[in-house]
Amino acid sequence: MMKTKTSVKNAQTEYVRKIKRRQFLIRLYQILIFITFLFLWEYTAKHGIINDFIFCCPSKLFATFVSMLKDGSLLHHIGITLYETLIGFVIVILGSLGMATLFWWNQTLSKVLEPYLVILNALPKSALAPVLIVWLGANKTTIIVCACSVAIFGSILNLYTGFISVDADKIKLIKTLKGSRFQCLKLVVLPSNVPNIISIMKVNIGLCLVGVVIGEFLAAREGLGYLIIYGSQTFKMSNVLLSILILCVIAMLLYTLLQHIEKKLAEYF
Amino acid sequence: MKKLGIPLLEFFNVNYSYHTISCETQTLKDISFKLNKNEFISFVGPSGCGKTTLLNLTAGLLPLSSGAIRINGKPREESDVNIGYMLQKDHLLEWRTIYRNLTLGLEIQKKKDASHIEMMEELLKTYGLWDFRNAYPRQLSGGMRQRAALIRTLALSPEILLLDEPFSALDYQTRLNVSNDIGSIIKEKGISTLLVTHDLAEAISMADKVIVLSKRPGTIKSIIPIEFGDNRRTPESARNAPEFNKYYNQIWEAIHDENEDFS
Numbered sequence A: 001m002m003k004t005k006t007s008v009k010n011a012q013t014e015y016v017r018k019i020k021r022r023q024f025l026i027r028l029y030q031i032l033i034f035i036t037f038l039f040l041w042e043y044t045a046k047h048g049i050i051n052d053f054i055f056c057c058p059s060k061l062f063a064t065f066v067s068m069l070k071d072g073s074l075l076h077h078i079g080i081t082l083y084e085t086l087i088g089f090v091i092v093i094l095g096s097l098g099m100a101t102l103f104w105w106n107q108t109l110s111k112v113l114e115p116y117l118v119i120l121n122a123l124p125k126s127a128l129a130p131v132l133i134v135w136l137g138a139n140k141t142t143i144i145v146c147a148c149s150v151a152i153f154g155s156i157l158n159l160y161t162g163f164i165s166v167d168a169d170k171i172k173l174i175k176t177l178k179g180s181r182f183q184c185l186k187l188v189v190l191p192s193n194v195p196n197i198i199s200i201m202k203v204n205i206g207l208c209l210v211g212v213v214i215g216e217f218l219a220a221r222e223g224l225g226y227l228i229i230y231g232s233q234t235f236k237m238s239n240v241l242l243s244i245l246i247l248c249v250i251a252m253l254l255y256t257l258l259q260h261i262e263k264k265l266a267e268y269f
Numbered sequence B: 001m002k003k004l005g006i007p008l009l010e011f012f013n014v015n016y017s018y019h020t021i022s023c024e025t026q027t028l029k030d031i032s033f034k035l036n037k038n039e040f041i042s043f044v045g046p047s048g049c050g051k052t053t054l055l056n057l058t059a060g061l062l063p064l065s066s067g068a069i070r071i072n073g074k075p076r077e078e079s080d081v082n083i084g085y086m087l088q089k090d091h092l093l094e095w096r097t098i099y100r101n102l103t104l105g106l107e108i109q110k111k112k113d114a115s116h117i118e119m120m121e122e123l124l125k126t127y128g129l130w131d132f133r134n135a136y137p138r139q140l141s142g143g144m145r146q147r148a149a150l151i152r153t154l155a156l157s158p159e160i161l162l163l164d165e166p167f168s169a170l171d172y173q174t175r176l177n178v179s180n181d182i183g184s185i186i187k188e189k190g191i192s193t194l195l196v197t198h199d200l201a202e203a204i205s206m207a208d209k210v211i212v213l214s215k216r217p218g219t220i221k222s223i224i225p226i227e228f229g230d231n232r233r234t235p236e237s238a239r240n241a242p243e244f245n246k247y248y249n250q251i252w253e254a255i256h257d258e259n260e261d262f263s
């Protein structure tokens, strides 16, 4: 009896150890790939195998990073891009929640507008950006509108689909309890769509960032998108690559943040 | 039966048809019956004959095609009698605790006052769910969930209770227990009830009358009064009573004469 118990326990610790070891190896390989990549890049650039004027190199990137950090310009550009992205994101989320609710409420309206939404959603938004500049001028508003235009149509369609696929019997339940339509929305439709809303948010934060960068390419004097386009025109490749790298990091951080919120919410649902 | 005067619920020649683009489906045809106070009526009939439709009409979830439904002598729309409706699945909201699921009806009808809450908590204790009040529905067994759904319905002190195959999602043993429990609460509180079920034994064990419906369009084939010698019966004692088999056969025949594929 005792013996089997300890052996069961050993099997369990053995199993946990195996899994832990595997996770450790995966992380290790990921880091190794990154370091090898940096090393090869630096090495080939230093030895003239690739042209370091065009392809830059890690040490130059780092130097640029430090100097821009020191004169404060980097944080300024990052701040602008983040600000525009977050404003766009909030507008997209509130706007699409509002529209999806309206469509749920009035399904005739949704039927009428659906084809237009589908077309607008399928339209490549970068085609829209130059038009927005002509209409709204080269300013922050344009960039935020650009960010919204990338994300909002798909967001409305997805949310609305989530709203109308709520279990009809749950709605019936609220009605048997003499609930109004508003109560159906508040007590069943919205809460049962929380996971859906979060996953739509995860997609949209990335889309807003895309929209902001497109907008900044065309209409900005500041922001990471501007740094990229200005740097490429003046062949300051270290600026360009640094900005791209930072965009990667921002996208990842924003996504992780939402994932974290999702986990917290999952404890309630 | 027990008390003369106006019945609590009356159907007069009720018809109902569903409309779709392609066709009209007549579902209920010429349904007339009375439900007295404290009375329990079970409906049995083939699948698709309109039993759920009949309950939906009573609850006011569907508009009548023709005929009339009177509650306490008044047209259904004008009556203020509280009707509780329990569906086949419990439909507890997964994101609310059991306690907050049970106060859902009170919340919707703005009746979350001390007396209603107290009554609801009393039910919660009686049915052994008090310790689970802060749990989420997924942490409960099927039988417990169904009891919770019943408490949610009873919390509004309904005078008429509509039960649409409320036990069919449960396994046999749980179903016997839960139906016994529910049968006794209903008797004890004197709630007038319409029960829809596929289970003839269940129909007989709780009912004062069993109404047999024909296949679609559902019409009333026969109304069979159920009486046992022992008038202090429980669903359990009814199942063991000598008359039980007689009723069972009688209803079985009523369903099967003409319609071969009752499922």
Ligand SMILES: Nc1ncnc2c1ncn2[C@@H]1O[C@H](COP(=O)(O)OP(=O)(O)OP(=O)(O)O)[C@@H](O)[C@H]1O
Pocket (backbone or CB within 6 Å): B018, B019, B020, B025, B027, B046, B047, B048, B049, B050, B051, B052, B053, B054, B216
């Ligand atoms: N919303 C609807 N639109 C059109 N037809 C419907 C609708 N709901 C039900 N029906 C039809 O009406 C008939 C009766 O439906 P109902 O749900 O009342 O039957 P039921 O007796 O409760 O069946 P079951 O025993 O399977 O629950 C069925 O044939 C069904 O196809």
Ligand SMILES: [Mg+2]
Pocket (backbone or CB within 6 Å): B051, B052, B053, B164
């Ligand atoms: Mg049914």
